[in-house]
Amino acid sequence: MSIQPYNEDQRDALQEITNIAMGQAGSSLAQLLDVFVILSVPRVRIVGVEDVPDAVAEMVDDPEEVTAVRQAFYNKLRGETMVIFGRKGCADLADLMGHEEVQNSEDEEELLLDVTNILVGAVLNGLGEQIEVEFGFSPPAIMAMNTPIEKVLISDQLGWSHALLIEVNFSLEERGFKCYLIMLMPEESIDMMRQSLDHILESF
Structure with a gap:
């Protein structure tokens, strides 16, 4: 199954609405920790599901073992x-x-x-407001503890053919702390998001 990539306008729109949603998450984290939070520019990719583990490892780029928390949305x-x-x-x-x-x-x-619940809740609420979708989401669960990043995610676990990956990282001013938030969506959500992006672009 082939998936049509987003065009430049769709990609820019997705980065913009993601940036706003991630900004809300960053504000929630800053309020919780009482520190200034620095956000990266969101990165957006569509990849075959077999390439998801490598793409996630590349996005995280952490040579040490990591801990990952997952939270599904629907x-x-x-x-x-x-x-x-x-x-x-x-x-x-x-x-x-x-x-x-x-x-x-x-x-x-x-x-x-x-912390995951706060970040994911803020991101999904921020994203949902912009594309007029109300998300439900499961409780967060530990996915891996002190595990090499390339072993955190196994593509067979997803059961998809393609995935939309959206990544942003949060770091703290004057601290070494950094965490990464990655959203993955399957092929039908890629097309559904495309429709939402086109609707946003038509309103400009």
Whole structure:
């Protein structure tokens, strides 16, 4: 099954609405941590599902082991979000939030799940407002702990032929902390998003 790539206008529109949605997520993170959050420019790619693990590894570009949290979303558009944290991500978060040192893996998981829920909720709400879709989403779940990035995602798990990947990373001013938020959508959502983008472009 072949998927028509987005044209330049559609791609620009998707980057713009994603930037706004990710900005809302960054504001939520900044409010939670009381620090200035720096966002990257969103990256957008459509790839065959067999290339998804390599594409994600390239986007994250972290040589260390990572921890990944997943959260599915559904409705008119469906897919998966992943928030990927570096090895020291949890300790940095705990410090910024004024917590005592994380004592065990349960505390660490709870902290990462809470932050993921805040980020993903803000992104999906921001995206949904712009394309007039109300998303439902599942509770976040730990996908991998202290795992090499290339082993976090296995393409066979998706059951798709193609995937739309949208990536942005959040870093903190004067801190080494960085996390990556990646959205993946299957082929039918790629086409549904295309229709939403065309509707936005027609309104200009």
